[in-house]
Amino acid sequence: MLxxxxxxxxxxxxxxxxxxxxxxxxxxxxxxxxxxxGTECSYxxxxxxxxxIGPTLAVPAIRRxxxxxxxxxxxxxxxxxxxxxxSTLPTAQIWQLVAYVRTLGHVExxxxxGDAKLGEQVYRGKGGCARCHTIxxxxxxxxxxxxxxxxxxxxxxxxxxxxxxxASIPRDFLQxxxxxxxxxxxxxxxxxxxxxxxxxxxxxxxxxxxxKTELTELVKEPNRSPMPSYSQALSQxxxxxxxxxxxxxxxxx
Amino acid sequence: xxxxxxxxxxSGLSFCQVPYQRILAxxxxxxxxxxxxxxxxxxxxxxLDRINTSNISDLRVAWMxxxxxxxxxxxxxxxxxxxxxxxxxxxxxTALDLRTGRPIWTYRRSLPKGVIVCCGxxxxxxxxxxxxxxxxxxxxxxxxxxxxxxxxxxxxxxxxYKQAYSVTAAPLAVKDKIIVGVAGAEYGVRGFVDAYDAxxxxxxxxxxxxxxxxxxxxxxxxxxxxxxGGATTWVTGSYDPEANLTYWGTGNPSPDYVGDxxxxxxxxxxxxxxxxxxxxxxxxxxxxxxxxxxxxxxNQVPVLLDAEFRGRxxxxxxxxxxxxxxxxxxxxxxxxxxxxxxxRQTWAKGLDDKGRPTWNPxxxxxxxxxxxxxxxxxxxxxxxxxxxLKTGLFYQNVREKxxxxxxxxxxxxxxxxRLFMGGHRLPIPGEEPWGALRALDWKTGETRxxxxxxxxxxxxxxxxxxxxxxxxxxEGDFFALNAVSGQLLWRIQTxxxxxxxxxxxxxxxRQYIVVSAGSTVxxxxxxx
Numbered sequence: 001m002l003x004x005x006x007x008x009x010x011x012x013x014x015x016x017x018x019x020x021x022x023x024x025x026x027x028x029x030x031x032x033x034x035x036x037x038g039t040e041c042s043y044x045x046x047x048x049x050x051x052x053i054g055p056t057l058a059v060p061a062i063r064r065x066x067x068x069x070x071x072x073x074x075x076x077x078x079x080x081x082x083x084x085x086x087s088t089l090p091t092a093q094i095w096q097l098v099a100y101v102r103t104l105g106h107v108e109x110x111x112x113x114g115d116a117k118l119g120e121q122v123y124r125g126k127g128g129c130a131r132c133h134t135i136x137x138x139x140x141x142x143x144x145x146x147x148x149x150x151x152x153x154x155x156x157x158x159x160x161x162x163x164x165x166x167a168s169i170p171r172d173f174l175q176x177x178x179x180x181x182x183x184x185x186x187x188x189x190x191x192x193x194x195x196x197x198x199x200x201x202x203x204x205x206x207x208x209x210x211x212k213t214e215l216t217e218l219v220k221e222p223n224r225s226p227m228p229s230y231s232q233a234l235s236q237x238x239x240x241x242x243x244x245x246x247x248x249x250x251x252x253x
Numbered sequence: 254x255x256x257x258x259x260x261x262x263x264s265g266l267s268f269c270q271v272p273y274q275r276i277l278a279x280x281x282x283x284x285x286x287x288x289x290x291x292x293x294x295x296x297x298x299x300x301l302d303r304i305n306t307s308n309i310s311d312l313r314v315a316w317m318x319x320x321x322x323x324x325x326x327x328x329x330x331x332x333x334x335x336x337x338x339x340x341x342x343x344x345x346x347t348a349l350d351l352r353t354g355r356p357i358w359t360y361r362r363s364l365p366k367g368v369i370v371c372c373g374x375x376x377x378x379x380x381x382x383x384x385x386x387x388x389x390x391x392x393x394x395x396x397x398x399x400x401x402x403x404x405x406x407x408x409x410x411x412x413x414y415k416q417a418y419s420v421t422a423a424p425l426a427v428k429d430k431i432i433v434g435v436a437g438a439e440y441g442v443r444g445f446v447d448a449y450d451a452x453x454x455x456x457x458x459x460x461x462x463x464x465x466x467x468x469x470x471x472x473x474x475x476x477x478x479x480x481x482g483g484a485t486t487w488v489t490g491s492y493d494p495e496a497n498l499t500y501w502g503t504g505n506p507s508p509d510y511v512g513d514x515x516x517x518x519x520x521x522x523x524x525x526x527x528x529x530x531x532x533x534x535x536x537x538x539x540x541x542x543x544x545x546x547x548x549x550x551x552n553q554v555p556v557l558l559d560a561e562f563r564g565r566x567x568x569x570x571x572x573x574x575x576x577x578x579x580x581x582x583x584x585x586x587x588x589x590x591x592x593x594x595x596x597r598q599t600w601a602k603g604l605d606d607k608g609r610p611t612w613n614p615x616x617x618x619x620x621x622x623x624x625x626x627x628x629x630x631x632x633x634x635x636x637x638x639x640x641x642l643k644t645g646l647f648y649q650n651v652r653e654k655x656x657x658x659x660x661x662x663x664x665x666x667x668x669x670x671r672l673f674m675g676g677h678r679l680p681i682p683g684e685e686p687w688g689a690l691r692a693l694d695w696k697t698g699e700t701r702x703x704x705x706x707x708x709x710x711x712x713x714x715x716x717x718x719x720x721x722x723x724x725x726x727x728e729g730d731f732f733a734l735n736a737v738s739g740q741l742l743w744r745i746q747t748x749x750x751x752x753x754x755x756x757x758x759x760x761x762x763r764q765y766i767v768v769s770a771g772s773t774v775x776x777x778x779x780x781x
Contacts, residue, residue: 046679088671195706220685
């Protein structure tokens with residue numbers, strides 16, 4: 001009896017394997033990690049970590065796996081109570097996968113052409129960005145939170161978003177226009193919807209909730225954005241400064 | 254006093270509480286829910302009518318029971334003799350007192366590390382026979398529990414979880430046997446249907462859904478591909494006592510999206526198989542989707558019906574398939590009678606007069622991606638339809654969603670316990686997927702009406718003699734429609750996604766409607 005207890009407690013029998021020290025990833029490791037990702041992970045997390053059944057991995061900080069060691073454990077053990085299964089990949093391959101996943105959603109910015117301090121003034125002043133966007137918990141909630149935009153979007157994408165916002169509508173963002181039975185017209189961003197009701201945030205950050213039976217019109221505009229283009233509104237210098245400021249935002253809260 | 258009587262009745266029945274004869278005669282006690290989908294014919298229909306179109310507006314929450322995990326809660330409860338039996342994810346069972354919703358006992362399974370299930374560690378219900386309950390587990394076991402205490406009578410391995418076999422469906426009790434199916438086709442397991450002696454747990458028979466060398470059908474697999482062929486059986490079958498046949502749907506061939514190394518029709522994947530319930534011998538099969546490369550699992554419960562059809566009485570099986578077609582087959586021979594598209598699909602150009610589809614070559618996944626309807630979750634899935642013979646309607650929740658199905662860069666290679674799929678899907682840009690509860694004329698598959706819902710549903714349907722149809726949505730809406738017209742009569746926001754089949758029962762003269770939503774079992778009844 002005692003012998004069986006000792007055996008049962010022995011770590012040799014458990015399947016939890018210590019990951020050991022994290023090897024430094026080479027270019028070959030990253031390439032191998034990408035291949036493993038394609039066969040093992042992309043079905044649920046999207047081919048580029050953009051998220052599908054599983055959460056988005058192309059983010060600066062993965063909530064369940066803030067460190068590489070934690071990411072290793074999540075891959076090996078899975079997450080109980082979710083669809084994330086454990087993996088039987090060998091340790092070396094899991095580390096290759098960890099290294100590759102860490103490249104998703106991380107952007108290495110080269111030295112910026114603009115001045116971030118001056119860009120912050122554009123953000124808060126002439127650009128009027130804070131009316132719709134949040135940085136570090138302050139600002140409007142109509143557009144995406146920009147607290148870590150510099151870590152997740154590269155300069156070209158940020159520039160495109162500023163010059164032609166409708167060219168890169170953020171995921172899960174939907175502009176809607178509706179008319180109520182008493183004639184009220186509203187444009188806003190969908191906050192939530194079910195079969196019977198819809199909640200929207202209007203362009204002054206007010207949330208409205210309607211039963212669909214209260215509406216005479218509900219138009220969804222998947223390729224539209226209420227964000228104006230800054231191609232004319234800002235000078236080249238102001239634009240470069242604003243981009244430099246946005247690039248500097250790398251909060252991991 | 255009433256409670257004492259109930260208790261006496263309950264203990265008086267304890268030796269042989271749910272004998273086979275009682276399940277056979279389930280129609281004579283509509284106040285109970287004795288087996289998956291409400292009976293061997295799997296109509297998911299309740300003959301109770303106390304809740305009906307005239308009083309449905311008074312329906313309200315009677316009690317709730319919350320589980321302690323937040324995972325897809327897909328249980329379909331059993332109800333009899335004053336107790337409700339539910340499964341909780343991953344592989345637990347709780348008995349609830351019907352009067353109060355309070356737990357009487359719970360069986361909590363200790364799972365080994367490393368249990369692999371593609372799509373969630375879920376469970377969809379139990380079988381009851383005599384004084385035992387039967388549970389399939391995500392670590393690939395079948396467990397018999399004492400109905401009155403939840404204590405384990407026996408526990409046998411159905412298949413090795415390390416190869417990613419699991420059991421998520423409710424078992425089916427037939428005579429003295431427990432019939433059970435397996436999941437794991439995303440990992441290249443070889444599928445089967447098993448039967449076990451209910452008293453001992455000893456295996457009575459196994460039917461491999463991928464035939465081995467020398468068996469008919471093996472020639473539909475090139476090379477050794479049959480060894481890792483999938484065709485799993487992860488939704489409960491139905492049973493015809495007169496013919497002594499049990500009917501099971503089978504899932505995709507493995508790997509899901511690449512058919513190059515498994516040339517041929519890949520029998521009996523994506524099929525319905527009719528098996529002798531005593532021996533497991535195959536009587537007939539019908540394959541809905543030959544040589545599938547889009548994960549078109551035929552894992553839907555086969556609905557059985559004896560009815561006048563084209564001028565003569567026939568024994569039929571109705572099947573709303575994940576591939577977007579509704580089928581009517583002769584259930585004694587497998588003869589194809591009806592095949593009617595009931596949702597948007599682009600993978601098939603049509604069905605021939607034997608029901609065999611012509612593949613649209615543009616729907617076959619490629620490295621660049623093929624735009625296909627439906628996506629690989631299908632138009633139907635594991636959630637049950639409901640058949641109401643009064644209205645003549647077959648109520649089916651339908652998922653209207655396409656995808657760009659793309660091959661992975663690497664060709665899939667088989668490793669035990671590792672994903673073996675070969676592709677992934679991307680959303681169609683700008684598409685807002687939606688869903689609908691459709692009422693199909695069971696004889697033709699024509700849609701009579703639909704009730705549109707916001708997103709593709711994962712909820713089963715219950716129809717009742719009260720002229721009502723109940724179902725729910727991923728946003729937590731649970732609702733009742735007029736069974737004839739589809740008009741919305743009642744709804745409630747439950748606050749959690751509904752991934753379950755609703756049921757109905759009576760307790761102390763009151764009718765209840767039950768569904769699990771979020772992490773909660775909710776029982777509804779009319780206000781006092």
